[in-house]
Amino acid sequence: MIDLSIDVTMRQGDFVLSVRDTASVEVLGVFGPSGSGKTSLLEAIAGIRRPDDGEIRVGDRVIYSSAKKINLPARERRIGYVPQDSLLFPNMSARANVNYGRHEAGDFESLVAILDLQALLDRRVGMLSGGEKQRVAIARALMTRPSILLLDEPLAGVDRGRREVILPYILRIRKELHVPLIYVTHDEAELNSIADRVLRLGG
Numbered sequence: 001m002i003d004l005s006i007d008v009t010m011r012q013g014d015f016v017l018s019v020r021d022t023a024s025v026e027v028l029g030v031f032g033p034s035g036s037g038k039t040s041l042l043e044a045i046a047g048i049r050r051p052d053d054g055e056i057r058v059g060d061r062v063i064y065s066s067a068k069k070i071n072l073p074a075r076e077r078r079i080g081y082v083p084q085d086s087l088l089f090p091n092m093s094a095r096a097n098v099n100y101g102r103h104e105a106g107d108f109e110s111l112v113a114i115l116d117l118q119a120l121l122d123r124r125v126g127m128l129s130g131g132e133k134q135r136v137a138i139a140r141a142l143m144t145r146p147s148i149l150l151l152d153e154p155l156a157g158v159d160r161g162r163r164e165v166i167l168p169y170i171l172r173i174r175k176e177l178h179v180p181l182i183y184v185t186h187d188e189a190e191l192n193s194i195a196d197r198v199l200r201l202g203g
Contacts, residue, residue, distance in 0.1 A: 001026050002148055002180040008054030008064075010040055017041065021199050026174055029195030030184045036202025038184045039084070042150045045182065046081040047074030058148055080141030080149040080179075084156055086133045088125045088140075094132075095121040098139045111139045114172050131155075131166045142173070148180045149173070155190060167193060 003024045010017040017037035030038050043049035044064070045056055053066040058079070063072045088097045094117065098108065112118055115135045120128060128136065134154050141149060154170065155163045171194060173179055183194055191198055 001178075002059055003057075004028065004148070004180075004182075005055070005057040006041070006045070008041075008044055008051035008056060010037070010044060010049070010051045012040070017201070019199070019201070023197055023199075025180070025196040026178070027181045027183055027195045027197075029191040029198040030182060030201065031186065031188070031191055031198050032201035033186060038186075038201055039152055041201070042081065042083075042152050042182065042184060046079050046150055047072060047077050048081075061147075078144075078147045080144055080146030081152075082134070082137045082141050082150065082154060083152050084154075086137035088133055088137055090125045092125065093121065094123050094125070094128065094136045097125065097136050098143060100140060100143075102143045108143065111142055114176055115139050115169050134166065135169060138170070138173070142177070142179065146179065148182065150182045150184075152184045153186070154183075155185070155187070163190075170194065 001024060005022045007020045017040055019041055030041060032038050040049060044051050050071060051064065051066070055062060055067065056064040062068065062070055063077050064070060089100065098111070112121070115138060117135060117139060120132055120136065125133065155166060167190065174181060174194070185191060
């Protein structure tokens with residue numbers, strides 16, 4: 001469980017994303033059609049994109065505030081981020097990708113078990129399916145021991161049958177690791193499976 005406060009405005013040409021929300025949840029779902037600003041919001045929280053103004057607070061830490069001139073670098077935010085394209089290192093094995101994000105206290109064996117990666121560890125990224133890549137990317141993000149994990153449509157690149165296989169792994173993260181999640185999707189069935197509360201964009 002984590003307290004999250006978002007009050008930001010972001011302008012992209014004629015499009016203006018304005019989000020004001022406060023939540024105390026284990027899983028916050030972010031729902032909306034393509035182009036509604038879901039990824040932009042995650043990038044603002046992760047420190048990849050800077051809002052035009054406002055404030056973002058995660059727990060008791062203000063990570064961005066235009067009024068207080070605070071904009072913590074991404075590496076100092078303690079936020080794990082898994083984008084739609086998992087962005088794994090193609091020249092490395094799954095094991096090396098997971099260990100790349102290793103924090104001193106990262107629990108490799110536990111994550112491998114929870115995400116069922118044992119059989120994948122020595123494979124190169126090019127030998128992994130879309131769903132397997134996502135599981136490796138999630139493990140890499142969790143190895144940083146983040147205070148919160150951002151998942152940007154983690155099931156978008158896999159077919160319906162594979163989604164039903166992968167979703168239980170994400171539910172295990174919630175149940176066994178108790179890492180708060182912000183889960184972006186445009187699939188209401190996914191939200192019903194995982195989210196405590198939903199932030200709706202674009203409508």
